[in-house]
Amino acid sequence: MTNHPQRVAHRGGSHLAPQNTLAAFRNALTLPVDAIELDVHMSRDGYAIVFHDYTVDKLTNGHGNILDLDFAYLRSLNAAAHFSGGWPEPQQIPTLREVLDLARGHVQVYIEIKPSRRDSTYGSYPHIAETVIEEVRTAAMLDQVLIISFDWTVLPLVKSIEPTLLTGALVSRDVWNPDRAQALAILIDQVTGCNWINMDRNLFMPLMPAAAHRHGFKLGLWTVNARDQLRRLAATGVDSLTSDRPDLFTIFS
Numbered sequence: 390m391t392n393h394p395q396r397v398a399h400r401g402g403s404h405l406a407p408q409n410t411l412a413a414f415r416n417a418l419t420l421p422v423d424a425i426e427l428d429v430h431m432s433r434d435g436y437a438i439v440f441h442d443y444t445v446d447k448l449t450n451g452h453g454n455i456l457d458l459d460f461a462y463l464r465s466l467n468a469a470a471h472f473s474g475g476w477p478e479p480q481q482i483p484t485l486r487e488v489l490d491l492a493r494g495h496v497q498v499y500i501e502i503k504p505s506r507r508d509s510t511y512g513s514y515p516h517i518a519e520t521v522i523e524e525v526r527t528a529a530m531l532d533q534v535l536i537i538s539f540d541w542t543v544l545p546l547v548k549s550i551e552p553t554l555l556t557g558a559l560v561s562r563d564v565w566n567p568d569r570a571q572a573l574a575i576l577i578d579q580v581t582g583c584n585w586i587n588m589d590r591n592l593f594m595p596l597m598p599a600a601a602h603r604h605g606f607k608l609g610l611w612t613v614n615a616r617d618q619l620r621r622l623a624a625t626g627v628d629s630l631t632s633d634r635p636d637l638f639t640i641f642s
Contacts, residue, residue, distance in 0.1 A: 393641035394622075395629035397424040397499060399612050400441060404633040407469035408448070409439045410480035414491055421638045424497035424535075426611075426631055429485055429521055430505070431514035436460040437485040437524055440468070443506040447471065449482070456505050456514075485521065489528040498530065499587075499631075501559065502538040502547075518543050522551045537587055539564055544583055557585030557609070560592065567592050577604050585609055587629070590622065598626035616640055 398420065401413025409427055417425050428441045433456060445451045445458065449466040469476035485500070492498050500521060505512040525534050536547050537557040541564070544556040558580040565576055577600070580586060586601055587609040601608040609629035613619050616637050619630055623641070632638070 394627050395423045395497070395609070396421060396635065396638040396641065397426050397609070397611075397629050397631040398422045398635035399426050399631045399633045400428065401425055402633060402635040404614065405636060407472040407476055407480050409441055409483070410468050411483050411487060411491065412469070412476070412480050414483075414488055417635055418491070418495055420635045421642050422496060422635045424499055424629070425488075425492060426499040426501065426537075427485075427488055428501045428503050429517070430455045430503050431517050431520065432460040432463055433457060434459045435516075435520070436463075437517070437520050438463055439483045439485055439488050441503075443503070454507060456507060485524045486528065489524060489530055489534075493528055493530055493533070497533055497535060499535045499537055499557075500525075502536060502540065502543050504540050513540070513543070518546050519550060522547065522554065525554070526551070535585060537585070541580060541583075544580075548582060555584040556582075557587045557607075558583050560586060560588040562589070562592065565592070567594075573597065573600055577601070577606070580606075585628075587611060587631075590618070593622070593625075593627075595625055598628075602626075 398417035400408035401417045406413035406416045427439045429437050430440050444454050449468050450470040451466040463482050467479040468482050469480040505514050531553050535555045537559050539559045541558050585607045590610040598608050607628035610627050611631035613630050613632050614634045
């Protein structure tokens, strides 16, 4: 198979190494991937950190909400503490700058801007879009990054600050009702101004790639972790496939 969608390592390949760590991203770079995907939160003192959850309890040996934690404490934690099967050495929570430096010149980087959350209340980290953009500029990677988010309001802000950056709307049932009349048309209208629509694979319908392409969008699907699904979805004309198992992308080599 010579033509294939962009191959994206989800959180660096979270089934193969501790997610969102330099170990995961380094491992991804040894595999047939075109991009790595990562999540960005902000420490209480304003550092852009690469981490998925809004609390550190599940993934590290620490405790607390990122809203309340300074970078020094976050940096002291082991982000491999609860990796299934164990991991031979501790892994620090990386900064966005560290991951960008690792990826520069090798692969594209999907940066998911995360909301803050306390209990069931979502918010926005102060100046997170500006901080992420400044890091990307400093790394000289404006042409190598895609900014994605479930918070679609942050995407126009990104474009207003740095029009050259590509942006993508993340789509799940939490933010879009596929059963609504004219649901796809409504979605396309709501995310106008973005470059990508990145959708939960469970919401996918075969008509979507052509519809997205007609309106100038690229369409990506996440998270696809089985060979047969990768092959089947690649054949539909989608533009990217994101997987926790980037080793499976050898089927496209």
